[in-house]
Amino acid sequence: MTSRHLTIALDIMGGDHGPLVTLPASLRAIRQYPHLTLLLCGDESVILPQLESLTDAERQRVEIIHTEQSVGMDELPTSALRNKKHSSMRRMLELVEQGQADACVSAGNTGALLAMSYYVLKTLPGIDRPALISSLPTASHKKVYLLDLGANVNCDSQTLFQYAVMGAVQAEQVSGITAPRVALLNVGEEQIKGNDVVKATAHLLSETPGINYIGYVEGNDIFTDAADVVVTDGFVGNIALKSCEGLGKLVINEVKRVSEQNIFTRIMAKIALPLLRKIYSRVNPDQYNGASLIGLRGIVVKSHGNAKSDAFLYAIREAMQEVERQVPTKIKDKIEAVLMERP
Amino acid sequence: MTSRHLTIALDIMGGDHGPLVTLPASLRAIRQYPHLTLLLCGDESVILPQLESLTDAERQRVEIIHTEQSVGMDELPTSALRNKKHSSMRRMLELVEQGQADACVSAGNTGALLAMSYYVLKTLPGIDRPALISSLPTASHKKVYLLDLGANVNCDSQTLFQYAVMGAVQAEQVSGITAPRVALLNVGEEQIKGNDVVKATAHLLSETPGINYIGYVEGNDIFTDAADVVVTDGFVGNIALKSCEGLGKLVINEVKRVSEQNIFTRIMAKIALPLLRKIYSRVNPDQYNGASLIGLRGIVVKSHGNAKSDAFLYAIREAMQEVERQVPTKIKDKIEAVLMERP
Known part of the structure; x- marks a missing residue:
């Protein structure tokens, strides 16, 4: 700095x-x-x-x-x-x-x-509207920016388009990623997939030369370095991350339960629990590093x-x-x- | 049978x-x-x-x-x-x-x-429309039915209402749950939260005596026995589960990576990996038991x-x-x- x-x-x-x-x-x-x-x-x-x-x-x-x-x-x-x-x-x-x-x-x-x-x-x-954005971990230890995490639950394609632009700037300026790959979160990667708002946003983005728009990614791709910026509305973004958080808690509970069985399971839990907690806390966006309102x-x-x-x-x-x-x-x-x- | x-x-x-x-x-x-x-x-x-x-x-x-x-x-x-x-x-x-x-x-x-x-x-x-439904595990080893998992990405409140009714029947008939607790997936539990479609659906459900509608649940509540049936549109349901799947893969990769460090981390991975895979496969709806089109x-x-x-x-x-x-x-x-x- x-x-x-x-x-x-x-x-x-x-x-x-x-x-x-x-x-x-x-x-x-x-x-x-x-x-x-x-x-x-x-x-x-x-x-x-x-x-x-x-x-x-x-x-x-x-x-x-x-x-x-x-x-x-x-x-x-x-x-x-x-x-x-x-x-x-x-x-x-x-x-x-x-x-x-x-x-x-x-x-x-x-x-x-x-x-x-x-x-x-x-x-x-x-x-038109601010967005809540945060970076999440990926499998190759890079960062992916996800927005919106809950600022706006009713988004039209103009708002999602603006979010894509804002996300690209955030990734470029804060993480130093040149021409960040921007993707829309969708239920499939094929062009015909998705709801009406996502399709209309895809159309807007594909016509915008200043944005490195790479198309759709699915929920599982958030964590695979498929994109640098993943754009969705606040309803979906919030529920996706909270679902991950919920499943994380279930996994931690199961590890704890199993740990009581014998010496080996105790060793397992002793090492696995801090590791799991670390990963899950990084997915809990504001626990990791603060989300930004952009x-x-x-x-x-x-x-x-x-x-x-x-x-x-x-x-x-x-x-x-x-x-x-x-x-x-x-x-x-x-x-x-x-x-x-x-x- | x-x-x-x-x-x-x-x-x-x-x-x-x-x-x-x-x-x-x-x-x-x-x-x-x-x-x-x-x-x-x-x-x-x-x-x-x-x-x-x-x-x-x-x-x-x-x-x-x-x-x-x-x-x-x-x-x-x-x-x-x-x-x-x-x-x-x-x-x-x-x-x-x-x-x-x-x-x-x-x-x-x-x-x-x-x-x-x-x-x-x-x-x-x-x-009006069929839905894809599956049961997921919860922290107390019960089942929760989640729908729609991706049959319909554009849902209005009438469709979500019908999904709530169908989900209740599925939980009652297939899992034998009496008067299953039906909830709408939302970004918060307060009445004022949510997008317009969810709010309108909540209104319809609260006026329907034949459904045990308990209100909103958040993404993390899917896995906590907060409800027997969680209703959302196919866009959100698909992305929520796929995000969980993606994070699951990231966790498994991290456990594998750490496992190479020493004898204790190898023991950890030997026990933790099958446990993690079992839990994650149960969240991958159709991997567990088949999803139903209802x-x-x-x-x-x-x-x-x-x-x-x-x-x-x-x-x-x-x-x-x-x-x-x-x-x-x-x-x-x-x-x-x-x-x-x-x-």
């Missing part, structure tokens, strides 16, 4: 563990990155005592933005939008909107974060609600990376370019 | 291995079930020599229905429908349609089987294309069970009843 000074706003109160996780991660980030300033949004009386361990120089790169409210993890997005105007989540987004922060990170309520981000930051020109006029990274300090630190780094690569500007430029190119 | 005489037609030529798998399974079924007659549709010159090991009494319960054509595993459904009128798959379906067989089983091309079944058998009154005026069971003899035998048993429980009649009665009940 370069050393241009960056300012990131954090929702200190968000997540299942709130300041217990977000504050230690913040301190680690401040110590690791001398070019980073953090704006800590949350209850000053909770935050202030935790900053004592910082040196004077470090302390100068931390600012507390005191807020009285916080958004509950189970709060309805509509309620959060209406009643939590003074919350740490809302304040963090406003700092980005006002240009006081380059990006923001929250481990809070995903639905509320989506609604508030959309409301406060607005979408980029040419983009398509907005600002950078918003979502860390897992149940994130530990490591994961929240990773999400801060993800936000820094997106600032340095100017992802929103690149998305804006790309969507303008492809719309111009289109016949 | 009772001992009323049953006649099942089989697509001997279908599947990746064709007669190599379907014939041994047929012979086993004939030996195991004295009340079973099999109509073997396929190339007589291939089938006939394999029947020599049967006793005279057994041989009397086997009839060869000679066909010249077979449907290719990669053949387009439209092509199969138009050009394969004399195929083993088509003949098998006609035998059911003409009342000469009580049910049929194929391991052939799923898309072609769907198209031909719909064309030859037609749907039951009150049912909603038709006849019983069609789909065995996995890559099925081994055990799996094909299991699919024959599934067909026998559906005949004995008169699943199509029960679906017809149930859909009539719920449509009458609806306000």
